[in-house]
Amino acid sequence: MELYDVPEAENLTVGNLGESGLLARILPRLRGAEPLLGPGDDAAMIAAPGGAFVITVDTLVENQDFRLHWPSGFESSGFDVGWKSAAQNLSDVNAMGAYATAAVISLTLPHSTPVSWVEELAEGFSAAVRELGASNCSIAGGDLGRGSEVSVTAAVTGALATGKPILRSGAKPGDVVAVNGVLGVAAAGLALLDSTLPSADWTQAEADIAQGQRRPKPPLHAGPEAARAGATAMMDLSDGLLKDGQRMAAASGAHMCFERNALLNDIERLEPIASVLGGDPLRWVLAGGEDHGLLATFPSDAALPPGFRPVGFVLALEIGESNPRVYLDGLMQSTSTGYDHFEG
């Protein structure tokens, strides 16, 4: 009954409630046929006459999810935005242990959008599909409309490599925790793009790190390979190792324990850019989002498939313990901070 602190129900806005609060209001109201797997994983799973498939959707809005002009002077291209839209959605399908079968795109564009920018966007989306290896993915058309800001929505469907999805909820005590793909590079790239270090003066190594933010490279074959290798749980690393680890811990009802020593290469890779920008490489590795690698767990006796490296283990809750947590070298980590679309 803390009604004093919140607006009256009828005046409540999206900004008051935040993303997870809003989702909690929406989801119970979405009532159609029962999906095989509903919201809560990286993609939903749907029954269909020929067999189940997965589907995901994601929108990028100008100045919210992407920026065209950066403090560093860097100008993001339509190509970057198209790439990112494809990569995000393909990564969600990958994380289910599936390969993409189709993408549809809906573009909302202001009158003044340069045609060349839209052409680049289409090229960037296609390049990501091709270069990331989504060789079964058709880009099957979409929708065009007008609006006051650029908005790019893609929906992607996928076929499950083993017929069964790999969920966030399957991690078992004793399992090895493994990751595939870079950690913290997209966050370091964001810090660089956001810095006052003029992009014209960047070294090649610095430009590569910015590219990690602009054009993330989800390891697309790794999701199906992990499924075949017996992964017990899997998810896309979109919001950082700790936050995504906390989600997997909560879904699986077990603690996720990471070891700093297993992340040394990731930390070292970011030390040069951290010293230039005054950033913390460990924080980028642990809390940086948008890398779109994979976090997965495997039985301790399974051989990790190529590209996966062990970073920790799954620990059972103690008797009477009810809150699954994330640990680093045995110390409980805070995962309460993180990006919320409707905050700030």
Place this chain on the structure above:
Amino acid sequence: MELYDVPEAENLTVGNLGESGLLARILPRLRGAEPLLGPGDDAAMIAAPGGAFVITVDTLVENQDFRLHWPSGFESSGFDVGWKSAAQNLSDVNAMGAYATAAVISLTLPHSTPVSWVEELAEGFSAAVRELGASNCSIAGGDLGRGSEVSVTAAVTGALATGKPILRSGAKPGDVVAVNGVLGVAAAGLALLDSTLPSADWTQAEADIAQGQRRPKPPLHAGPEAARAGATAMMDLSDGLLKDGQRMAAASGAHMCFERNALLNDIERLEPIASVLGGDPLRWVLAGGEDHGLLATFPSDAALPPGFRPVGFVLALEIGESNPRVYLDGLMQSTSTGYDHFEG
């Protein structure tokens, strides 16, 4: 070489080019795996391990595709917008001869959006899925993000009732042209909502017509039934009988001939509201969009499935004739006008 009339290529904007011109620039740049059926029909068709499926996507943007406040004083609800988003996408799947299997929704919302409005939107989307009879359609989740205007994107997948899609291009000379669903009601409803006739004073009949604009009712079982009954061509009536008829004519390489006598009931239904508003009921029936009924062609000896009524026939081009057209009672109709997202 009419470069004097158009901006230099590098300065060309979306507004200069219009919707179809922009599409012509985008489509060749979308290169992934080859879909079984790409852009050009109401939905795309995709090969998948268990069998082909169809997929479509559609975005509604505030003040472009829907309005919340009308000159008549009517206030559209989130329920209406959710209903419309579902109905449009379900209709595209229906028009392929398919039934919907899954919907995913992506919402972009300003900070100030009332939570109750978003709840209503979810209720309206679900109500359309249920009440229109999409009983196999899961609403499988989606995406939430922030933007400066409300934008609702839905992607819907479908399973083909006969395993084969019904295309726009299959109409054969001698076929019967038939429609299913209302004609012109959504356009009359738009005129009423846009009028200065205060919504508080509307009769029940007038409120029903406004409802036809706010909550269109695509005949969802009719698409699969038409496929089973041997329809040769089919499409969603989203932009009006003449304009959509012209598209079917062009895709099929034959003339589409409509008969005014077959439309008398449709015209009569709109006469009361036309006399109140000073509108032209024939024009609404022929050129009004957003009814989301079906336009289909059947072999002349086929029994039309329930709900379909004959409105004309398909005529072969004459020798040497190269432009398929739309006729009404033997008179060629102009179909050059119509809604363009990037005009005006």
